[in-house]
Amino acid sequence: AQERYGSVRDLPAVTKDGKRVDLLMNAGLMADLPSLESSGAEGVGLFRTELQFLVRNKMPKRSELVVLYKRVLDAGNGKRVVFRTLDIGSDKVLPYMKPTDEPNPALGWRAIRVGLDKPGIMRMQLQALIRAADGRPLTVMFPFVAQFEEYRAARAEVEKTLELERKLGHALPEVLDVGAMLETPSLAFAPQKFFEEVGFLSIGGNDLKQFFFAADRENERVRKRYDTLNVSFLSLIERIVERCNSTNTPLSFCGEDAGRPIEAVCLAAIGIRTLSMRPASIGPVKSLLLRVDLGALRKIIADARHRGDQSVRPAVMDYLRDL
Ligand code: PEP
Ligand code: MG
Numbered sequence: 001a002q003e004r005y006g007s008v009r010d011l012p013a014v015t016k017d018g019k020r021v022d023l024l025m026n027a028g029l030m031a032d033l034p035s036l037e038s039s040g041a042e043g044v045g046l047f048r049t050e051l052q053f054l055v056r057n058k059m060p061k062r063s064e065l066v067v068l069y070k071r072v073l074d075a076g077n078g079k080r081v082v083f084r085t086l087d088i089g090s091d092k093v094l095p096y097m098k099p100t101d102e103p104n105p106a107l108g109w110r111a112i113r114v115g116l117d118k119p120g121i122m123r124m125q126l127q128a129l130i131r132a133a134d135g136r137p138l139t140v141m142f143p144f145v146a147q148f149e150e151y152r153a154a155r156a157e158v159e160k161t162l163e164l165e166r167k168l169g170h171a172l173p174e175v176l177d178v179g180a181m182l183e184t185p186s187l188a189f190a191p192q193k194f195f196e197e198v199g200f201l202s203i204g205g206n207d208l209k210q211f212f213f214a215a216d217r218e219n220e221r222v223r224k225r226y227d228t229l230n231v232s233f234l235s236l237i238e239r240i241v242e243r244c245n246s247t248n249t250p251l252s253f254c255g256e257d258a259g260r261p262i263e264a265v266c267l268a269a270i271g272i273r274t275l276s277m278r279p280a281s282i283g284p285v286k287s288l289l290l291r292v293d294l295g296a297l298r299k300i301i302a303d304a305r306h307r308g309d310q311s312v313r314p315a316v317m318d319y320l321r322d323l
Contacts, residue, residue: 005283009040013286016293021268023286024080024276026254028052030068033075035279040286043080045276046141046202046254047072049125050087058096062124069132080139082202082276084181085125085154087111087143091218106216111144116153126161135171141202145180145187148194154180155197181254183207188240195247202276203240205255212236227311228257229266234301234312241271252276261288266316269297291323 013021024045025035029052036044052068053060060068072081088094089110102108115122129138142154158178166172182188183204195201205228210217212233213226226233237253244251252274257263259281265288267275277285300319304312 005287008283008286008290009038011040011286011290013289015268015289016291017295019268019294020273021289022252022274023282024082024252024254024274025279025282026276027072027279029055030071032279033072036075036079039279039282041079041279041282043082044072044076045080045082045252045274047081047083048087049083049085050092053086053088053094054092056096059094059121062128065125065128066131069129070134073132073136082139082141082179083129084141084143085112085115085122089114106210112142112150112154113144115142116150116157119157122154122157123161123164126158127165130161130165130173131170133171133173135174137175137177138173139177139179141179141181141200143181143204144183144207146184147186148190148197151180151194151198154178179250181207182240183211183255185212185236188236188243192243192247195243195249198249200250200252201240201244203237203251203253203255203272205253205257208236208255209233209257227313228260228263229311229313229316231305231309231312234266234270235305237267237272238270245271250274259285261285262313262316262320265289265292265294265297265320266301266312269294269301288320292320 024043025041026046028048090105177199179200181204182201215222253272254276258275259277264285301312304315
């Protein structure tokens with residue numbers, strides 16, 4: 001696939017009506033790093049740090065993490081790399097952590113909830129990131145933030161860790177960008193102040209969709225009932241775009257749908273201008289973006305909604321067939 005899309009690899013994704021969309025890649029393992037070069041990704045929009053923890057049989061040491069994160073930043077060579085702090089729990093259980101035996105793990109003690117309740121692990125990870133950056137710019141993102149206070153508490157943890165590292169004589173990052181994933185519907189309705197304070201937001205569409213439709217992302221039977229291009233879901237995303245625009249909060253989308261060309265062009269049409277996806281999706285998504293007019297797509301989406309269509313997909317497909 002990479003060969004097939006070689007001709008667009010070094011082109012920016014600019015639509016027919018001149019709108020630029022930044023395409024980044026999702027990663028998590030060292031094996032993903034060469035794709036930064038080969039895919040033409042403009043950076044890593046989501047580095048799932050838990051994957052390094054999941055492939056081991058014991059908790060990695062801080063010094064090991066420093067080495068790993070350094071390699072990631074070196075491979076990034078100045079491109080943006082968004083490190084998501086540990087997103088464990090739910091479907092991602094560490095073999096060396098005591099199982100929690102929860103009736104609904106997806107709604108349970110996971111991600112930032114674990115991070116805030118057990119700040120030792122989060123602190124260790126933040127220290128490793130700061131040391132790996134060694135003065136370079138650093139971007140950190142917290143997963144599964146459901147309310148403003150969780151972001152504030154996580155942010156305070158970052159400040160505490162910076163102070164600790166400074167005292168220990170480590171170089172602090174030249175720029176530190178701290179953001180959150182928006183993957184619970186509640187965060188879309190957070191106070192305006194949250195949108196002003198957060199460094200950036202990235203929509204985790206996999207979880208956001210699961211919680212919006214109350215449909216388990218792991219359960220094929222129910223998952224497939226609900227289209228990402230469902231008008232109600234798109235309305236939620238548009239609302240997030242509007243709120244971010246009103247506070248100049250950088251917004252991206254890093255769920256699997258970002259890597260599906262039809263979904264990707266619709267997300268761009270409703271105002272998402274940064275998409276992060278698996279590396280192999282960058283070519284196909286870019287090829288379609290180069291051919292569409294976002295203004296036309298926006299009108300098609302608005303008309304479909306006006307008619308009361310359940311999903312905008314059929315109308316969008318008609319448009320794409322005529323291209
Ligand atoms: C998401 O929920 O969309 C996301 C990107 O995170 P993960 O798939 O790792 O839960
Ligand atoms: Mg998620």
